[in-house]
Amino acid sequence: MKTLVWVEHDGATVKDATLSAVTAASKLGEVHLLVAGQGVGAVAEQAAKIAGVGKVHVADDAAFAHALAENVAPLVAELMASHDAFVVPATSNGKNVAPRVAALLDVMQISDILSVEGPDTFTRPIYAGNAIATVQTKDAKKVITVRGTAFEKAAPEGGSGAIEAVASTGDKGLSTFEGQEIAKSERPELTSAKIIVSGGRALQNSENFHAIIEPLADKLGAGVGASRAAVDAGYVPNDYQVGQTGKIVAPEVYIAVGISGAIQHLAGMKDSKTIIAINKDEDAPIFQVADIGLVGDLFKVVPELTQKL
Amino acid sequence: MKVLVPVKRVLDYNVKPRVKADGSGVDLANVKMSMNPFDEIAVEEAIRLKEKGVATEIVAVSIGEAKAQETLRTALAMGADRAILVQTDEKAEPLAIAKILAKIAGEEQPGLIILGKQAIDDDNNQTGQMLAGLLGWGQGTFASKVEVSGETVKVTREVDGGLETDSFKLPAIVTTDLRLNEPRYASLPNIMKAKSKPLGVKSPGDYGVDVTPRLTTLKVVEPPKRTAGVKVADVDELVAKLKAMGVAK
Numbered sequence: 001m002k003t004l005v006w007v008e009h010d011g012a013t014v015k016d017a018t019l020s021a022v023t024a025a026s027k028l029g030e031v032h033l034l035v036a037g038q039g040v041g042a043v044a045e046q047a048a049k050i051a052g053v054g055k056v057h058v059a060d061d062a063a064f065a066h067a068l069a070e071n072v073a074p075l076v077a078e079l080m081a082s083h084d085a086f087v088v089p090a091t092s093n094g095k096n097v098a099p100r101v102a103a104l105l106d107v108m109q110i111s112d113i114l115s116v117e118g119p120d121t122f123t124r125p126i127y128a129g130n131a132i133a134t135v136q137t138k139d140a141k142k143v144i145t146v147r148g149t150a151f152e153k154a155a156p157e158g159g160s161g162a163i164e165a166v167a168s169t170g171d172k173g174l175s176t177f178e179g180q181e182i183a184k185s186e187r188p189e190l191t192s193a194k195i196i197v198s199g200g201r202a203l204q205n206s207e208n209f210h211a212i213i214e215p216l217a218d219k220l221g222a223g224v225g226a227s228r229a230a231v232d233a234g235y236v237p238n239d240y241q242v243g244q245t246g247k248i249v250a251p252e253v254y255i256a257v258g259i260s261g262a263i264q265h266l267a268g269m270k271d272s273k274t275i276i277a278i279n280k281d282e283d284a285p286i287f288q289v290a291d292i293g294l295v296g297d298l299f300k301v302v303p304e305l306t307q308k309l
Numbered sequence: 310m311k312v313l314v315p316v317k318r319v320l321d322y323n324v325k326p327r328v329k330a331d332g333s334g335v336d337l338a339n340v341k342m343s344m345n346p347f348d349e350i351a352v353e354e355a356i357r358l359k360e361k362g363v364a365t366e367i368v369a370v371s372i373g374e375a376k377a378q379e380t381l382r383t384a385l386a387m388g389a390d391r392a393i394l395v396q397t398d399e400k401a402e403p404l405a406i407a408k409i410l411a412k413i414a415g416e417e418q419p420g421l422i423i424l425g426k427q428a429i430d431d432d433n434n435q436t437g438q439m440l441a442g443l444l445g446w447g448q449g450t451f452a453s454k455v456e457v458s459g460e461t462v463k464v465t466r467e468v469d470g471g472l473e474t475d476s477f478k479l480p481a482i483v484t485t486d487l488r489l490n491e492p493r494y495a496s497l498p499n500i501m502k503a504k505s506k507p508l509g510v511k512s513p514g515d516y517g518v519d520v521t522p523r524l525t526t527l528k529v530v531e532p533p534k535r536t537a538g539v540k541v542a543d544v545d546e547l548v549a550k551l552k553a554m555g556v557a558k
């Protein structure tokens with residue numbers, strides 16, 4: 001089987017999520033990559049070094065600069081004439097593009113796979129991860145998005161893929177990129193952080209969130225996450241949200257501070273290796289999944305913890 | 310401009326899903342079912358567009374069993390004008406749903422179709438993007454702000470790194486994220502009024518769409534269970550644990 005993996009990048013570097021998708025794709029067969037963007041020569045060279053990669057198709061055109069699905073999907077659909085599976089990391093860009101490709105190919109997409117059980121059989125979470133379904137597809141071509149936390153990352157070095165330019169399918173004139181507000185942070189990215197400190201509604205406001213959660217995170221070199229309640233209340237931006245409808249994370253250590261443990265939140269972090277919960281309510285559901293629990297007032301214990309580390 | 314809002318009937322988000330012992334799926338017998346939360350947000354957004362004078366008519370659509378009528382009545386009680394139920398007992402997949410919706414869009418000629426970003430039962434996150442692909446329209450997915458002006462819709466989208474704003478030529482597809490708005494509750498008088506609003510019943514065959522699934526579910530199991538660990542008495546004990554784990558020096 002020949003697979004085409006969509007490379008997630010920021011115009012300069014290949015994003016880690018791509019490496020997990022490569023691992024998933026390699027379980028299906030030969031791995032080809034697609035780098036679409038503008039001025040992506042360096043990205044393509046980096047992508048070609050990923051271990052196990054065959055061809056790297058490069059579509060360099062302004063139409064692909066911001067990964068607009070309206071322009072990228074027709075390009076992919078064309079390349080799929082010579083591939084059997086389109087494999088995409090389940091990032092926001094990936095989730096935006098893949099179903100549009102599936103519709104153009106008349107294929108039912110398989111979202112967020114956790115494992116490859118056979119050439120046409122996969123497992124995937126449903127109901128916020130409260131159930132795991134094994135599904136088999138009847139479609140000849142496959143369109144798959146890959147949950148990053150479920151697959152090892154392919155080695156970023158060691159490969160020698162052949163770079164090949166592909167003709168642009170052009171700008172379809174349906175959509176225009178207007179701008180973005182991308183938070184810049186010195187802290188590790190949530191989806192690849194080894195340690196995450198997350199804060200919930202209990203923080204009460206943005207000042208407390210910064211004053212209490214961030215020093216602990218900085219002491220541990222951790223990424224910072226949040227519950228939806230904290231994001232909705234405006235303590236932190238939307239990209240901090242962990243959960244069913246936010247980011248899926250699985251760090252070595254996840255520290256939940258003042259988070260109750262609603263199933264939608266657990267869906268995003270319950271595969272963390274060690275879960276530590278700090279909550280003043282000893283019956284909070286988060287303690288049912290926590291390896292280490294500390295019952296206490298976060299305003300007292302978190303500063304003390306930060307200081308003693 | 311007409312706005313189409315597809316709504317799905319799903320297990321209520323407050324109910325803990327139970328996997329059936331025979332591994333065939335999640336038990337939906339005698340449990341509370343509700344409108345998918347993202348679809349409530351979609352209905353609310355359509356109503357706000359109507360209140361602003363941008364939308365003229367709101368048509369809610371659901372594909373599913375006869376009981377999906379309840380979900381459509383909820384949409385009507387919130388403020389939709391009319392509803393269409395495409396009735397089928399088959400669990401139609403996003404691709405088939407998108408095909409039916411594309412046919413309805415052909416008949417209704419909406420300026421905007423607002424869907425949820427994902428249905429919280431199967432967590433597919435596909436239908437809006439597929440529909441956009443089938444229709445050849447733009448897709449403003451994961452929206453946290455929607456502004457219609459003239460022939461375009463500007464959508465602020467929740468993406469991995471933060472927010473991205475894109476504009477799309479109308480007609481277009483929008484899919485909602487959680488922070489787009491806070492849906493209203495239907496008032497009692499509006500619930501009464503909704504009972505007499507028009508609700509047409511169709512079948513997938515009326516649209517010439519085959520809803521036979523492409524995916525076969527071989528089994529559904531519970532994920533590995535996490536068990537509660539230990540409680541530490543104080544911060545010192547927690548620090549000791551973190552040191553033992555090598556997390557702290």
Ligand SMILES: Cc1cc2nc3c(=O)[nH]c(=O)nc-3n(C[C@H](O)[C@H](O)[C@H](O)COP(=O)(O)OP(=O)(O)OC[C@H]3O[C@@H](n4cnc5c(N)ncnc54)[C@H](O)[C@@H]3O)c2cc1C
Pocket residue numbers: 199200201202226227228229230241242243244245246247257258259260261262263264265268278279280281284296297298299322346347429
């Ligand atoms: C469709 C849908 C999708 C959703 N997706 C997500 C998602 O992706 N991610 C997500 O997180 N949520 C999601 N939610 C929301 C989820 O249901 C919960 O509402 C949310 O997770 C609650 O956040 P919280 O734990 O911070 O707040 P709360 O549930 O209010 O919990 C606050 C906790 O803090 C504790 N506390 C209070 N004061 C202190 C103190 N001084 N010291 C210590 N502890 C204290 C309390 O005991 C309580 O346990 C979703 C909901 C819906 C409907």
Ligand SMILES: Nc1ncnc2c1ncn2[C@@H]1O[C@H](COP(=O)(O)O)[C@@H](O)[C@H]1O
Pocket residue numbers: 314315316317318345347348351370371372373401403406423424425426427428429431432433434435436437
């Ligand atoms: N059976 C259905 N009837 C009507 N709308 C649906 C149906 N299934 C999905 N949708 C719409 O598509 C969105 C995304 O669903 P999904 O792609 O299944 O995650 C939902 O939020 C609904 O707006």
